[in-house]
Amino acid sequence: MTSQDDNNSADLPSAVMRPEGRSSLIWIVPLLAALLVGWIGYRAWHLRGTVITIHLDEGYDLRVGDDVRYRGIAVGTIRSIVLSRDLDGIEIQAALQPNASGLARAGSRFWVVRPQLDVTGVAGLETIVGPRYLAVVPGDGPPSDRFVGLNEPPFVESIEPGDLEITLATSRRGSLRAGAPMLYRQVQVGTILSVGLSSDSASVEARVRIHKPYVRLIRPETKFWNAGGFDATIGIRGMSIQAESIESLLAGGVGLATPPFAGEVVRNGHRFMLADNADEEWLSWAPAIPIGSSLLPVGATVPTPMRAVIGWKEGRWIKSDRSRQGWVLQTKLGLLGPADLFVPGEGEGTGEDAVLLEVAGKSIALKGDHQTYVGGLAVLSEQVSTNVWPSSKRRNATMPEDCLVFADPASKPLPLAASRLTEDGGKWRIDSALGLDEVWHGAPVVARADGMLVGLLLVEDDTAHVALLSTEKVAGSKE
Numbered sequence: 001m002t003s004q005d006d007n008n009s010a011d012l013p014s015a016v017m018r019p020e021g022r023s024s025l026i027w028i029v030p031l032l033a034a035l036l037v038g039w040i041g042y043r044a045w046h047l048r049g050t051v052i053t054i055h056l057d058e059g060y061d062l063r064v065g066d067d068v069r070y071r072g073i074a075v076g077t078i079r080s081i082v083l084s085r086d087l088d089g090i091e092i093q094a095a096l097q098p099n100a101s102g103l104a105r106a107g108s109r110f111w112v113v114r115p116q117l118d119v120t121g122v123a124g125l126e127t128i129v130g131p132r133y134l135a136v137v138p139g140d141g142p143p144s145d146r147f148v149g150l151n152e153p154p155f156v157e158s159i160e161p162g163d164l165e166i167t168l169a170t171s172r173r174g175s176l177r178a179g180a181p182m183l184y185r186q187v188q189v190g191t192i193l194s195v196g197l198s199s200d201s202a203s204v205e206a207r208v209r210i211h212k213p214y215v216r217l218i219r220p221e222t223k224f225w226n227a228g229g230f231d232a233t234i235g236i237r238g239m240s241i242q243a244e245s246i247e248s249l250l251a252g253g254v255g256l257a258t259p260p261f262a263g264e265v266v267r268n269g270h271r272f273m274l275a276d277n278a279d280e281e282w283l284s285w286a287p288a289i290p291i292g293s294s295l296l297p298v299g300a301t302v303p304t305p306m307r308a309v310i311g312w313k314e315g316r317w318i319k320s321d322r323s324r325q326g327w328v329l330q331t332k333l334g335l336l337g338p339a340d341l342f343v344p345g346e347g348e349g350t351g352e353d354a355v356l357l358e359v360a361g362k363s364i365a366l367k368g369d370h371q372t373y374v375g376g377l378a379v380l381s382e383q384v385s386t387n388v389w390p391s392s393k394r395r396n397a398t399m400p401e402d403c404l405v406f407a408d409p410a411s412k413p414l415p416l417a418a419s420r421l422t423e424d425g426g427k428w429r430i431d432s433a434l435g436l437d438e439v440w441h442g443a444p445v446v447a448r449a450d451g452m453l454v455g456l457l458l459v460e461d462d463t464a465h466v467a468l469l470s471t472e473k474v475a476g477s478k479e
Contacts, residue, residue: 049076050101054092055084056149060112060132067133068094069113075100078134092149094134107139111150155179155191162212162298165193166266168254169203170274174226176206180253183227189214192254206274208254212294213302218270219262223282225275227255257282258289288387292451293413295404300451302413303406303444304387305329308359310341310366326442327407328359329456330385335359338442338458338467339378342366360384375426376467377456389444394453397468400428405457407443414440415448421466428455428466436464 059081068076076096084091096103113135137154155178170176173195182190190210198205210218255278290301305327313319328337335342342357343366355366362384400421405414414436421428430436441459445466446452455468 049098050096050104050145051079052094052096052104052145052147054094054110054134054147054149055089056092056110056112057089057151058112059090059092060114062092062112062132062134066131068096068110068136069133070100070103070136070138074133075103075136076134092134103136103138104143104145105139106141106144108144108147109137109139109150109154110134110147111153113153155193162215162294164210164212164215164218164266165268166208166210166218167269167271168206168208168224168274169198169271170206170226170276171203173204174276176204176226176254176274182208182210183253183255184214184217184257189217189256206254212298213292215298216265216289216291217256217258218266219258219264220266220270221262222256222258222266222272223275223278224254224256224272225278225282227253227278257285258287259285260287262287293404295413295415295448296446296451297449300446301393303329303389303446303453304409305407305442305444306360306385308335308337308341308357308442310355310357312355325438327440327444327456328380328442329444329453330383330388331379332388332391334379334381334383336377336379336389336456338456339376341442342378342380375470376458377469389453393451394469395447395450396470397447397454399423401454402448403445403454403466404448405440405443405445407440413446414443416445416466424465427468430457430464430466432463434464440464 062078062081064078064081066078067074068078076094078092078094080093082091083089111134112132114132134149135153176192176195178192178194180192181188182192190208193207193209195204195206197203254274257278259282292298292300293302296302306329307325308328309323309325311321311323314322324340326338326341328335328341330336357364357366357380364380364382364384366380400418400423402418403416403421405416407414416430420431420434422431423429436457436459438459440457443457444453445455445457447454453469455466458465458467
């Protein structure tokens, strides 16, 4: 009986335990939740921006939520204002926007913009009815998150690498004051940074910063005088009052003059004596010293284009006056400018009616046989100015590069970034978003890298491009 049961048991199948083949996806839920929380946390940290701390002596009614501004736009927000631990000032915590994190560098200067009134003018008027704010000028040091703010706005907001700092010594202060202008022919070329006694108290010293474009005016024989105040003379015809300028009359200032052949440009720290008044001889000096631009390398010459107008009469029976305007540049070969300034359109100005070009106070009759073409440009063999752009300061360019466009000498140059230029068949087409108009027609284009002339800007039918100097010789020129 037992053996039969054993045989029956041996015939029965045995169960085999195997793990369940279906995988559970429930673990993905906490993983996704963790990723979402991490992303939200990163976004919150990223949008928080760069947090910095600024120490100020006075708060000047700043409040939480006021702006931190650079170049007139908000780049951050004040998050907290508290007294410092030693009660010697206040600590301001501000959050800079992510795209303004470059302002958090050593050397950046912060100050409170508030209404201020002095003899030089009025500042901070917008804060009379609106909130006050922190202004900032960026530094170039390593990243930093702690700064000491200024009690007053800086006299020189930006210091360029090519600026020149000199010292003026005088027996008495007179009308010298920090922030007063340095004047050359009544045009400001620098700023007085500080005024105080010398280390031995034997004289008064003024630290002066000359702006980069005008550094070449300062030579060892340059003369300086106190231009503040005024001179009054009483005679039989009444009283005569002379002053350097209204600005120097109110705020003080220093005038300067440089004689011809005054030597090489001085170095930082050069010391000059300051005279009480200018000699008549100094005022008669008129040296030809080319000045530069802060956007060009030190020593680079700035072109001085001249305004030119071509005029002619148009019509067979009833004639009307027509004209075009633009800029031309004097070169050794002649006047370099747009071709349409030297040659009118087909059929224009023919017959007895002369085509005239007016430039530099002169009127030139265009005969059509003494101008040569250079790829959209033309050279007119006329010399109307002694200010000749040298051939050594021009070159051929191929690939678009950062440039400056110079037109009206009284206006700032127009920067052209390489990203705005597109090579187009021997010329550089300019991005239409810049919206350049005919005011710039014929303006010289100078490369920022080396200050070389690379072409002229031409505006035709609401489109603008840079006409490059030809790689070929101009009419067999040996220049």
